[in-house]
Amino acid sequence: LxxxxxxxxxxxxxxxxxxxxxxxxxxxxxxxxxxxxxxxxxxxxxxxxxxxxxxxxxxxxxxxxxxxxxxxxxxxxxxxxxxxxxxxxxxxxxxxxxxxxxxxxxxxxxxxxxxxxxxxxxxxxxxxxxxxxxxxxxxxxxxxxxxxxxxxxxxxxxxxxxxxxxxxxxxxxxxxxxxxxxxxxxxxxxxxxxxxxxxxxxxxxxxxxxxxxxxxxxxxxxxxxxxxxxxxxxxxxxxxxxxxxxxxxxxxxxxxGLFPSQSSKQFIPSDLVQAARKYKALAYESLPKILSVDVARFGDDQTVIGTRQGRKAMVLAKYHGFDTVQVAERTIEFILKEKPNAVVVDGDGLGAGVVDQLRARGYKCFEFHGAEKAN
CATH class of the missing domain: 3.40.50.300 (P-loop containing nucleotide triphosphate hydrolases)
Structure with missing residues (x-):
């Protein structure tokens, strides 16, 4: 002992x-x-x-x-x-x-x-x-x-x-x-x-x-x-x-003893994501600017508004618990501020309500449907 x-x-x-x-x-x-x-x-x-x-x-x-x-x-x-x-x-x-x-x-x-x-x-x-x-x-x-x-x-x-x-x-x-x-x-x-x-x-x-x-x-x-x-x-x-x-x-x-590059549910391999995060975008200022809106559906998900201009992507804002009217209002604020060449909204689920709100107020937007076939 x-x-x-x-x-x-x-x-x-x-x-x-x-x-x-x-x-x-x-x-x-x-x-x-x-x-x-x-x-x-x-x-x-x-x-x-x-x-x-x-x-x-x-x-x-x-x-x-x-x-x-x-x-x-x-x-x-x-x-x-x-x-x-x-x-x-x-x-x-x-x-x-x-x-x-x-x-x-x-x-x-x-x-x-x-x-x-x-x-x-x-x-x-x-x-x-x-x-x-x-x-x-x-x-x-x-x-x-x-x-x-x-x-x-x-x-x-x-x-x-x-x-x-x-x-x-x-x-x-x-x-x-x-x-x-x-x-x-x-x-x-x-x-x-x-x-x-x-x-x-x-x-x-x-x-x-x-x-x-x-x-x-x-x-x-x-x-x-x-x-x-x-x-x-x-x-x-x-x-x-x-x-x-x-x-x-x-x-x-x-x-x-290393983690895999890609999970069974992952579309883009993690090593490519990590490499992209290190990339510094150049000469993108003259390219078209796209405003995108990913609308949260439920639970802990967040609505995310961002832009892409060439290879430069930015998250502008994240919201939790917003209804479709509130998301549409925030989107309009960013349209007026960023003056994008196009607006793309996730049109599935609750996103359809945001699309309707924007169009009712006279703003053009493209609906994105992730499950649809490419055209």
Whole structure:
């Protein structure tokens, strides 16, 4: 017990100490793989720094397949449960079968391998300390997420102790679950660690945003399967060749640990969008100016008014909750200000009302119908 207490803030040292490396099932392993050790060391450095210890640590890992993600889930869980009293550890995955048949058995394996395996009760949906007076407080739970029941992820607070949240195959976990989990990051004087693992199968959603819009909040790792010990490099090379090379989305996702250029619902690939954002339009001033109006239909969508002149595109205004009369009035204001050569309005749904309003007031506009055939 005294030896284990030395590793309260050092998961890397703990895993090296507590696991029977070089013996039995770990006969061919002398310690965690290099990338696993880097993440365990990052947790150590965060906890050992007084300025960051009680600030949430958010780690996102996008990788190719076969690198040992579930093994690291097991290591982090075993350390979290063994070196703090009354910790709260929660694990979820993209699907209930993934959680039940793949991730959870791997977690159980690492608890069984550890020198202190006798400390814990390993059950179908939870792991708890054997002390009957503490098992309700000192526990790890696997929870299958449901977008319709996000409240299952509420109540993760554990003031003054330790919270560890682990997402496996995070790319396809609904944004709503991420949002509810955000609420667990507010306890003071609490060790809070949130780790999201996954193959980067989708270029939209919160997992992607860990490497984009929210990258300043997350400690990010993108791992190529070919750089990891124990992966079959010859088979991976054949796969890269069979799927057409390094830039193919299959290779980006399953080998390189990169997000795909294009999602299944996306018309314009993300890499082209990123390149366009860096482009500086020149000599567009003498070209025709087009005013466009994209009318919001429902929910969180916004009505957007913008212009395009040659290769120069600008968003002029965004509105939420406006009716067709209000949108028409704002459009007329921009017609008078921008003096466009043409006005194009999304004429489907509520947009038809905006078209009618403009024409009734004597303004010419072209209707755009996205689902129609080209002429």
């Amino acid at each position: 005294d030896n284990i207490c030395r590793f309260v803030e050092d998961p890397l040292g703990y895993i090296k100490f507590i696991m029977p490396w070089g013996e039995g099932e770990l006969a061919d392993c002398q310690g965690p793989r290099t990338w696993q050790a880097e993440i365990l060391a990052a947790i150590r450095d965060h906890l050992q720094n007084p300025e960051t210890r009680f600030q949430p640590l958010l780690i996102s890992v996008a990788s190719g397949k076969g690198i040992g993600k579930s093994a690291l889930v097991g290591m982090i869980s075993q350390w979290a449960m063994s070196t703090c009293s009354d910790p709260k550890v929660v694990l979820t995955a993209n699907t209930e079968p993934q959680l039940r048949t793949k991730t959870w058995p791997e977690v159980n394996k690492w608890f069984t391998l550890a020198l202190n395996e006798h400390w814990f009760n390993l059950e179908a949906e939870s792991i708890s300390i054997k002390d009957p007076t503490r098992k309700r407080l000192w526990r790890m739970d696997r929870i299958a997420w449901s977008e319709n029941r996000p409240e299952a992820f509420a109540g993760l607070h554990n003031m003054g102790k330790r919270i560890v949240v682990i997402f496996d195959e995070a790319s396809t976990i609904a944004d709503k679950i991420w949002e509810v989990t955000d609420g667990a990051l507010t306890d003071e004087k609490t060790e809070i660690i949130w780790v999201a693992f996954g193959n980067p199968t989708r270029n939209t959603g919160r997992f992607k945003e860990c490497f984009g819009r929210l990258k300043h909040r997350w400690l990010k790792f993108q791992i190529d399967s070919r750089t990891v010990e124990g992966t079959n490099k010859e088979q991976i090379a054949r796969e890269v060749e069979d799927y057409g090379g390094e830039e193919e989305d299959h290779v980006k996702i399953w080998v390189r």
